[in-house]
Structures are given as structure tokens and as C-alpha cells.
Amino acid sequence: MVGGSRSSKTFKPKKNIPEGSHQYELLKHAEATLGSGNLRMAVMLPEGEDLNEWVAVNTVDFFNQINMLYGTITDFCTEESCPVMSAGPKYEYHWADGTNIKKPIKCSAPKYIDYLMTWVQDQLDDETLFPSKIGVPFPKNFMSVAKTILKRLFRVYAHIYHQHFDPVIQLQEEAHLNTSFKHFIFFVQEFNLIDRRELAPLQELIEKLTSKDR
Numbered sequence: 605m606v607g608g609s610r611s612s613k614t615f616k617p618k619k620n621i622p623e624g625s626h627q628y629e630l631l632k633h634a635e636a637t638l639g640s641g642n643l644r645m646a647v648m649l650p651e652g653e654d655l656n657e658w659v660a661v662n663t664v665d666f667f668n669q670i671n672m673l674y675g676t677i678t679d680f681c682t683e684e685s686c687p688v689m690s691a692g693p694k695y696e697y698h699w700a701d702g703t704n705i706k707k708p709i710k711c712s713a714p715k716y717i718d719y720l721m722t723w724v725q726d727q728l729d730d731e732t733l734f735p736s737k738i739g740v741p742f743p744k745n746f747m748s749v750a751k752t753i754l755k756r757l758f759r760v761y762a763h764i765y766h767q768h769f770d771p772v773i774q775l776q777e778e779a780h781l782n783t784s785f786k787h788f789i790f791f792v793q794e795f796n797l798i799d800r801r802e803l804a805p806l807q808e809l810i811e812k813l814t815s816k817d818r
């Protein structure tokens with residue numbers, strides 16, 4: 605595992621948004637509004653801001669959150685415990701990125717998640733896809749790339765909830781996981797970023813987490 609010591613809480617290196625940049629301000633704005641407690645409001649596009657940039661900043665943030673959450677349970681997600689990447693008994697995922705691996709391969713969950721997070725990290729680090737400098741435009745296909753990233757990140761939440769919820773409770777990470785996932789779901793719902801079908805493995809939980817705030 606990359607950079608993995610048992611005490612390490614970070615699975616992949618954190619992607620940093622440079623301090624002083626406009627995207628950093630947006631991130632700070634997102635954090636501040638989240639504190640207000642109204643998630644539906646907090647995920648909305650701030651007035652006058654660019655939708656691509658807002659989605660980019662939040663996607664980076666979700667990657668960092670999932671990275672940390674999965675990092676807390678990597679010791680429990682092994683070749684033995686998770687020989688396939690699943691989200692409950694009904695959903696199994698095979699990895700393909702469409703570029704390096706075209707034909708989906710069946711692999712263990714830790715391997716799948718390693719492929720997935722490495723792939724996401726490569727997209728986030730690609731300056732032509734995620735420009736960090738002011739004035740550099742986002743590519744035309746940005747939203748479709750962001751949708752694919754978020755669709756794949758969702759599977760990590762789904763795997764943690766279905767296969768590793770016990771250690772999450774033992775580690776007292778439950779509230780942290782729920783808050784992060786709820787924020788993620790409100791965000792993707794606000795901008796219609798993930799197909800309903802893809803969310804099916806956690807549909808009940810999504811209904812539970814979002815019903816009180818309707």
C-alpha cells in the first residue's frame with residue numbers, strides 16, 4: 605500500500621489546493637457554510653461563481669475525505685476479507701479505467717480501491733482537466749470527467765458502509781463517515797452528478813440521511 609504505515613490515516617497523498625488561490629477561497633467558503641448546518645444551502649453554487657470551479661473544488665475535497673476515511677480502515681480491507689470489490693451481496697465492481705485497462709478486471713477490493721484512487725488522483729493532478737491557475741479555462745468535457753470521478757468515489761463509500769461498518773463504529777468514525785457521505789450526496793443531488801442507478805447500493809441509507817432535511 606502506498607505510504608501505508610498502520611498509524612497513517614492517509615491512504616493517498618492529500619491533494620492540496622494552493623493557499624491564496626481563488627479555489628482555496630471557495631474551499632474555505634464551503635467549509636464555513638457547512639458549519640451553518642444547512643447542507644442543502646451549503647452545497648449550492650455561491651452567487652457569481654463558476655459551476656466548473658465549484659464542482660472541481662468540491663471533488664478534490666471529497667477525494668481527500670474518502671482518502672482519509674478509507675485510510676482508517678485499510679487494515680480491515682484485505683485480499684482475504686475482500687477478495688472482490690463489492691457493496692453488499694448484490695453489487696460487485698470490476699475495474700476498468702477506459703484507457704490503460706479497457707477490459708474490466710475482477711480484483712480484490714483493496715486492489716480495486718488502489719486503482720480507483722490512483723486514477724482519481726491522476727485526473728486531479730492533470731492541469732488540463734483541473735486547472736489551478738486563475739484564467740486557465742476548464743476543458744469542455746470537464747463535467748463528464750467530474751461525473752465519472754464522483755461515480756467511482758461513491759463506490760468507496762458503498763464498500764465501507766457494506767463491508768466495514770463494524771470497525772468504523774469501533775474506531776468512532778461513524779459520525780465522521782455519515783457527515784462526509786451526507787455532504788457528498790447532497791452535493792451530487794444538487795447538480796445531478798450521479799445516476800440514480802449507480803446510487804442503488806446505498807439507496808436506503810440515502811433516503812434515511814436526506815429525509816429529515818427535505
Ligand SMILES: [Zn+2]
Nearest residue numbers: 681686713767
Ligand atoms: Zn474491504
